Amino acid sequence: MTLRSVLTQAKAAGKSAFIPFIMAGDPDMAMSEKIILALQKEGADALELGIPFSDPAADGVTVQRAAERALAAGCTVKAVLDLVRRVRSKGVTMPICLFSYLNPIYRMGYAAFMKESLQAGANGALVVDLPPEEAADYCKAAQAHHFETVFLCSPTTTPDRLRMVDACSSGFVYYVSREGVTGAQSTLSQQLQEKLSGLRKTLANPVAVGFGISTPEHMRQLNGHADGIVVGSALVSLVAEKPQEADRAIAEKVRQLKA
Numbered sequence: 001m002t003l004r005s006v007l008t009q010a011k012a013a014g015k016s017a018f019i020p021f022i023m024a025g026d027p028d029m030a031m032s033e034k035i036i037l038a039l040q041k042e043g044a045d046a047l048e049l050g051i052p053f054s055d056p057a058a059d060g061v062t063v064q065r066a067a068e069r070a071l072a073a074g075c076t077v078k079a080v081l082d083l084v085r086r087v088r089s090k091g092v093t094m095p096i097c098l099f100s101y102l103n104p105i106y107r108m109g110y111a112a113f114m115k116e117s118l119q120a121g122a123n124g125a126l127v128v129d130l131p132p133e134e135a136a137d138y139c140k141a142a143q144a145h146h147f148e149t150v151f152l153c154s155p156t157t158t159p160d161r162l163r164m165v166d167a168c169s170s171g172f173v174y175y176v177s178r179e180g181v182t183g184a185q186s187t188l189s190q191q192l193q194e195k196l197s198g199l200r201k202t203l204a205n206p207v208a209v210g211f212g213i214s215t216p217e218h219m220r221q222l223n224g225h226a227d228g229i230v231v232g233s234a235l236v237s238l239v240a241e242k243p244q245e246a247d248r249a250i251a252e253k254v255r256q257l258k259a
Contacts, residue, residue: 001093001094001095002095002123002124002148002171003046003095003097003123003124003148003150003171003172004051004148004171004172004205004206004238005095005126005223006045006046006094006095006168006228007046007172007206007207007208007227007228010045010206010227010228011118011206011227012018012072012225014025016222016223016224016225016226016227016228016229017045017046017208017224017225017227017228017229018043018044018045018219018228018231018254018257018258019044019045019046019047019048019097019228019229019230019231019242020039020047020048020208020230020231020232020235020250020254021047021048021049021050021230021231021232021235022036022039022047022048022049022050022100022232022235022239023050023052023063023066023067023069023070023077023211023236023238023239024049024050024051024052024070024079024080024083025069025070025071025073025074025075025079025080025083026052026066026067026069026070026073026075026236026248027069027073027239027243027246028041028073028081028202029073029075029083029153029244029246030212030240031246031247032083033083033086033087033090034246034247035239035246035247035249035250036049036083036087036092036171037087037090037091037092037222037227038247038248038250038251038254039094039250039254040087040091040092040094040161041249041251042251042254042255043254043258044094044254045094046094046095046096046097047092047094047095047096047097047113047229048097048099048126049080049084049096049097049099049106049122049125050063050067050070050085050098050099050100051065051068051077051080051097051099051100051101051144052067052070052075053100053101053103053104054067054071056128057101058128058129058165060233062070062233062236062237062240063232063236064159064231065240066236066239066240069240075086077100077104077105077113079106080098081116081117082120084096084117084120084121084122085119085120085121087121088120088121088173092121094122095123095124096121096122097122097123097124097125097126097148097150097171098117098122098124098126099125099126099128100126100127100128101127101128101129102124102129102130103181104129105125105127110137110138110141111141111144113125114141114142114145114147115145117147118145118146118147123147123148123149123171124142124147124149124150124170124171125149125150126150126151126152126174128152130151132151132161132165132167133164135149135168137149138230139168142170143170145196145200148170148171149166149168149169149170149171150171150172150173150174151165151169151173151174152165152170152173152174152175152176153165153173153174153175153176153199154175154176155176155177155195156228162199162202162203162248166202166203166204166205170205171205172205172206172207172208172227173199173203173205173206173207173208173229174209174210174230175195175196175199175207175208175209175210175226176210176211176226177209177211177212177213179212186193192209192221192222192225193221193222193225194250196209196222196225196226197225197237200226200227206227207226207227207228207230208226208227208228208229208230209222209226209228209229209230210229210230210231210232211230211232212233213229213234214228214231214233214234215229215234215257216256216257216259219231219257219258231257234253234257235250235253235254238250238253
């Protein structure tokens with residue numbers, strides 16, 4: 001299964017794929033492995049797996065601190081790919097989208113990063129701070145390696161730029177549900193369903209929505225209006241609260257969200 005196929009199938013079924021986000025290495029690699037296995041068991045359709053970075057400008061405090069904890073525990077790009085390889089060997093079949101900032105990938109080299117990621121079992125990546133205007137070399141390498149790309153759009157994205165985002169994406173387009181950084185919120189925009197409906201009619205790619213989605217009510221409001229729903233900070237916060245039993249806490253939260 002690919003990222004694109006999972007979201008396309010969800011759309012055909014009139015529902016939304018559930019895509020949890022976790023930060024690899026938070027609080028450590030052993031617990032990250034347990035969390036991923038738990039997410040597979042609880043029926044996650046795909047996984048967004050964070051590669052920790054020292055300057056995560058697009059993230060709110062919850063994900064920033066998760067990255068800090070992971071880096072302090074010694075997490076590296078290689079360690080994240082080793083984690084992917086391990087969970088694949090233990091039966092994880094859901095597509096995995098790596099979530100990263102550009103610096104670690106650029107330093108490693110696009111082709112090397114994509115080749116090693118695919119060999120480990122990842123399907124593609126969302127590079128948060130790589131704009132489509134600067135992504136020609138990245139997209140060329142991704143096409144050559146059959147590595148799925150994900151680019152961001154937001155409530156302020158212009159029609160011309162939206163077409164560029166769509167053209168650069170091969171996995172799905174990630175719609176940022178609000179202006180600002182990641183983080184849980186109590187209510188969603190009243191215009192969100194309408195905006196998603198318009199995007200699904202306009203874009204060639206499937207559309208996933210994220211940033212701020214954290215409750216069962218949010219899931220109910222969005223189910224079927226987006227091809228995928230990403231939940232991040234609401235899960236990452238549980239790792240900080242219950243590091244020794246994060247896998248069980250996240251499994252319980254997922255059951256509530258999917259109810």
